[in-house]
Amino acid sequence: MSSEPLIFELSSPGRRAVRFPKPQVSSREAASLIPPALLRKQPPALPEVSELDLVRHFTHLSTRNIGVDTNLYPLGSCTMKYNPRVNEDAAALPGFAGLHPLQDAGDSQGALELLWQCERWLKEVSGMDAVCLQPSAGAQGELAALMVVRAYHHSKGRSPQVVLVPDSSHGTNPASAALCGYRVETVRSDAEGQVDLEDLRAKLSDQVACLMMTNPNTVGVFEKAIPAIAAMLHAVDAQLYYDGANLNAICGLARPGDMGCDLMHFNVHKTFSTPHGGGGPGAGPIAVRGHLEPFLPVPRVAREGERYRLDEAGHPSSIGRVRCFSGQFGILVRTYAYLLAMGGDGLPEMARGAVLNANYLLARLGQAFDAPYGWRCMHEFVLSLKRQARERGVGALDYAKRLLDHGYHAPTVYFPLIVPEAVMIEPTETESKEALDRFAEALLAVDAEAARDPQILRSAPVSTAVGRLDEAGAARSPDLRWQPRA
Amino acid sequence: MAAYLPHTPGDIQRMLQAVGAASIDELFAGVPEALRLARPLALPAGLSEMEVAAEMARLAARNAPATGLDSYLGGGAYERYIPSVVGSLSGRSEFFTAYTPYQPEMTQGMLQAIYEYQSMVSLLTGMDVSNASLYEGGHALAEAALMACAATGRRRLVLGAGIHPEQRQVLATYVASLGVELKDAPVSPTGATDPQVLKELVDGSTAALLLANPNFYGGLEDGAAAAGLAHAQGALLVAAVDPVSLALLAPPGEFGADIACGEGQALGIPLSFGGPYLGFLACRKELVRRMPGRLAGRTTDNRGQQGFVLTLQTREQHIRREKATSNICTNQALMALRALIHLSALGPKGLAEAADLSLQGAHYLAGRLCQAPGVSLAFSGPFFCEFTLHLPSPAEGVAKALRQQGILAGLPLSRWEPGRTHDLLVCATEVKTRAQLDRYAQALPAALAQAKEAA
Numbered sequence: 001m002s003s004e005p006l007i008f009e010l011s012s013p014g015r016r017a018v019r020f021p022k023p024q025v026s027s028r029e030a031a032s033l034i035p036p037a038l039l040r041k042q043p044p045a046l047p048e049v050s051e052l053d054l055v056r057h058f059t060h061l062s063t064r065n066i067g068v069d070t071n072l073y074p075l076g077s078c079t080m081k082y083n084p085r086v087n088e089d090a091a092a093l094p095g096f097a098g099l100h101p102l103q104d105a106g107d108s109q110g111a112l113e114l115l116w117q118c119e120r121w122l123k124e125v126s127g128m129d130a131v132c133l134q135p136s137a138g139a140q141g142e143l144a145a146l147m148v149v150r151a152y153h154h155s156k157g158r159s160p161q162v163v164l165v166p167d168s169s170h171g172t173n174p175a176s177a178a179l180c181g182y183r184v185e186t187v188r189s190d191a192e193g194q195v196d197l198e199d200l201r202a203k204l205s206d207q208v209a210c211l212m213m214t215n216p217n218t219v220g221v222f223e224k225a226i227p228a229i230a231a232m233l234h235a236v237d238a239q240l241y242y243d244g245a246n247l248n249a250i251c252g253l254a255r256p257g258d259m260g261c262d263l264m265h266f267n268v269h270k271t272f273s274t275p276h277g278g279g280g281p282g283a284g285p286i287a288v289r290g291h292l293e294p295f296l297p298v299p300r301v302a303r304e305g306e307r308y309r310l311d312e313a314g315h316p317s318s319i320g321r322v323r324c325f326s327g328q329f330g331i332l333v334r335t336y337a338y339l340l341a342m343g344g345d346g347l348p349e350m351a352r353g354a355v356l357n358a359n360y361l362l363a364r365l366g367q368a369f370d371a372p373y374g375w376r377c378m379h380e381f382v383l384s385l386k387r388q389a390r391e392r393g394v395g396a397l398d399y400a401k402r403l404l405d406h407g408y409h410a411p412t413v414y415f416p417l418i419v420p421e422a423v424m425i426e427p428t429e430t431e432s433k434e435a436l437d438r439f440a441e442a443l444l445a446v447d448a449e450a451a452r453d454p455q456i457l458r459s460a461p462v463s464t465a466v467g468r469l470d471e472a473g474a475a476r477s478p479d480l481r482w483q484p485r486a
Numbered sequence: 487m488a489a490y491l492p493h494t495p496g497d498i499q500r501m502l503q504a505v506g507a508a509s510i511d512e513l514f515a516g517v518p519e520a521l522r523l524a525r526p527l528a529l530p531a532g533l534s535e536m537e538v539a540a541e542m543a544r545l546a547a548r549n550a551p552a553t554g555l556d557s558y559l560g561g562g563a564y565e566r567y568i569p570s571v572v573g574s575l576s577g578r579s580e581f582f583t584a585y586t587p588y589q590p591e592m593t594q595g596m597l598q599a600i601y602e603y604q605s606m607v608s609l610l611t612g613m614d615v616s617n618a619s620l621y622e623g624g625h626a627l628a629e630a631a632l633m634a635c636a637a638t639g640r641r642r643l644v645l646g647a648g649i650h651p652e653q654r655q656v657l658a659t660y661v662a663s664l665g666v667e668l669k670d671a672p673v674s675p676t677g678a679t680d681p682q683v684l685k686e687l688v689d690g691s692t693a694a695l696l697l698a699n700p701n702f703y704g705g706l707e708d709g710a711a712a713a714g715l716a717h718a719q720g721a722l723l724v725a726a727v728d729p730v731s732l733a734l735l736a737p738p739g740e741f742g743a744d745i746a747c748g749e750g751q752a753l754g755i756p757l758s759f760g761g762p763y764l765g766f767l768a769c770r771k772e773l774v775r776r777m778p779g780r781l782a783g784r785t786t787d788n789r790g791q792q793g794f795v796l797t798l799q800t801r802e803q804h805i806r807r808e809k810a811t812s813n814i815c816t817n818q819a820l821m822a823l824r825a826l827i828h829l830s831a832l833g834p835k836g837l838a839e840a841a842d843l844s845l846q847g848a849h850y851l852a853g854r855l856c857q858a859p860g861v862s863l864a865f866s867g868p869f870f871c872e873f874t875l876h877l878p879s880p881a882e883g884v885a886k887a888l889r890q891q892g893i894l895a896g897l898p899l900s901r902w903e904p905g906r907t908h909d910l911l912v913c914a915t916e917v918k919t920r921a922q923l924d925r926y927a928q929a930l931p932a933a934l935a936q937a938k939e940a941a
Contacts, residue, residue, distance in 0.1 A: 047830055062595050067584035096758060110545040147662070353488075
């Protein structure tokens with residue numbers, strides 16, 4: 001496949017796609033309305049293309065991209081499940097898409113009711129007491145939640161300085177803690193991939209504000225000791241944070257609130273099927289136990305009788321706003337449509353399906369690969385290709401690249417950091433047995449190739465739009481934009 | 487069987503057999519019994535697609551969307567014309583069902599789109615380089631401010647008049663635990679920030695001067711003067727701008743800003759009750775390694791072809807963890823794609839036409855509205871497509887009266903500044919016809935009388 005030119009390279013002066021109507025009011029020179037010193041001197045060098053050229057350009061680009069709709073997307077920790085189309089239709093309804101964020105509550109009762117209902121569902125799923133839908137993504141949910149923790153401790157006249165994160169945690173955990181002004185300390189994992197309680201005990205003091213845990217954790221193991229961990233933390237008034245990235249494994253079957261967690265975030269673009277969008281938008285609602293509710297971000301949705309409104313004034317202890325207006329509303333519409341379709345009975349089936357699919361795929365791969373944490377898993381599993389790397393000189397990256405030639409997006413590789421040559425696979429519940437079989441056969445075929453001729457893997461991919469890219473060169477001399485000719 | 491789940495009972499049996507488990511429950515043996523929910527979720531049972539669609543239609547019908555009324559609401563979210571190609575091309579599922587393009591061989595389409603988006607934001611703002619997107623305008627302002635603090639090693643920010651009040655709240659939330667001080671300049675009678683006041687506020691401890699242009703009141707700032715003031719004290723200038731206005735107004739790069747940021751919703755993104763929107767952030771090239779979020783870069787592959795990758799990732803959380811420039815992971819890629827397609831469809835001429843139609847419509851409307859008795863512009867200075875109207879009676883009541891006519895007259899500023907009871911923020915964009923503008927002007931005198939009576 002030849003490369004697609006940049007849209008700027010398709011430009012020809014005078015061409016255009018969209019025209020506007022002629023002015024209907026008497027037009028005046030901009031310079032007579034605005035002081036010339038404040039006006040732009042040169043128009044921006046945006047491309048000038050016909051509508052058909054534009055349509056072809058972006059259609060070509062789309063064919064150089066794959067999504068869940070193209071094929072099973074085994075990216076571990078990302079929960080690449082099917083994105084139902086009825087959700088897209090719902091978000092596009094003019095009653096939602098055309099609603100201005102600053103319209104009066106009287107004009108937005110349907111939107112506010114939807115948000116209120118969404119909170120109710122997430123409360124029940126989390127086992128927590130209150131939900132705030134504001135945060136824009138999981139990482140912003142983490143940040144907002146840590147701000148809530150800080151405000152809670154301040155309200156008691158305390159200011160502990162440390163946030164603990166397991167060594168298997170997502171990178172956003174320590175980054176969010178640092179952005180919230182905390183010092184980050186790492187807790188080791190034990191041989192089973194779970195938080196090492198001895199190490200946790202050694203690091204625990206009244207200086208600890210919070211421990212951030214993912215459960216099941218990033219190696220796909222359920223942290224059994226979580227109630228004991230909660231008790232240890234609560235003994236020093238530290239909070240237990242549940243990173244909801246892996247909620248798909250237990251949704252409707254076990255609840256963070258019942259495990260002793262104090263607060264959490266959801267990734268609705270993982271658990272609740274909203275599209276990943278090629279890197280967003282997502283949404284990261286947070287849920288908290290009652291003692292933290294006063295500190296949640298504003299605005300909150302309030303219900304009085306059958307009337308709904310957004311409330312700020314009633315929450316004087318709130319950490320404030322984390323974004324403008326009322327959250328990623330269009331994403332929350334999709335979330336709610338999904339929750340309605342699944343129902344209270346379907347959500348546990350979703351989790352059971354996710355765990356069944358992961359275990360089945362793991363069993364299918366067992367003959368060829370090493371699983372450092374055993375042959376049972378939750379919704380995802382981690383393989384280690386350490387043996388293959390040692391014996392054949394090709395590791396996780398090479399396997400991943402060769403899978404691309406089979407038409408699959410690669411699994412997550414080299415994460416979590418605690419597993420050498422890690423390959424992390426999450427099939428999700430929406431894949432059929434046949435789809436899982438095809439994927440397993442592809443990965444086993446790659447392994448057979450590695451045994452026979454590892455060079456095939458090293459030179460992969462060969463059938464993709466581009467081959468292996470010079471990432472080091474890209475970082476050394478960054479080319480981050482097109483430049484018009486001087 | 488629950489929605490979207492593919493397995494037949496036979497599939498499940500065969501899969502359990504392969505796993506060597508007697509039941510799915512057995513696979514949950516790792517979850518202690520005491521931690522399992524012993525009852526069903528107290529939530530309604532799942533619905534069919536037809537029922538879901540009906541319930542969503544019911545909720546949508548309980549709203550009276552701005553796009554179905556004569557709306558003059560702005561205040562950071564704008565009703566603008568969105569060409570059909572924007573929805574149809576960004577709706578291609580190879581884009582919207584993909585993950586972040588960490589695997590470049592499979593995601594060249596999105597990576598090239600991000601590179602093109604970065605190029606267009608750079609061109610529009612006149613800056614050297616743009617990132618791949620942030621959540622929304624408030625977040626972009628907060629990240630720009632944090633960048634400025636990191637670049638200067640200073641902890642004090644001066645805010646020009648008319649930083650969007652909600653964006654200012656977001657900024658305050660982000661810096662609350664970092665010991666950063668915020669200093670606000672008041673608005674002058676022209677509707678802009680008084681340069682004399684800025685001169686007093688900006689000093690050697692200032693990390694950045696943050697200026698909105700147009701500002702929240704609709705006023706236009708003298709960016710060049712502000713840049714001079716900031717740079718004389720070793721501070722950066724951060725300009726929060728409306729991207730559509732940049733077809734007409736001097737871009738931040740031209741007047742000497744170090745960082746440009748803003749809300750990109752006006753570029754092909756529906757109002758959607760406030761989100762998902764698009765935060766954009768661009769800067770001088772010297773600051774690129776302090777940028778938050780993702781960056782796409784152009785490079786070559788092992789076959790000698792052009793290709794694109796995410797680059798300079800050592801700034802980011804998945805590599806640098808607590809030392810990252812920001813905690814952002816998922817951003818707003820699909821919204822950036824919409825903005826890119828929108829700008830490509832409009833081109834320089836279309837964007838200039840949209841800006842000019844807005845400019846002309848707003849000035850026509852302002853002139854007509856000011857013919858009503860007791861109505862005047864609250865500020866004396868120039869404006870683009872949004873202006874503050876001073877009314878003879880409280881703006882809340884007037885807006886309520888006009889709402890009965892199906893007109894969303896504007897935003898009463900008392901919502902953010904309780905003292906400004908009589909001020910109404912009015913916006914007109916290219917989507918307003920002359921007939922609509924005239925209808926508003928004709929309805930205003932009666933609404934004023936009605937509001938006076940009610941008060």
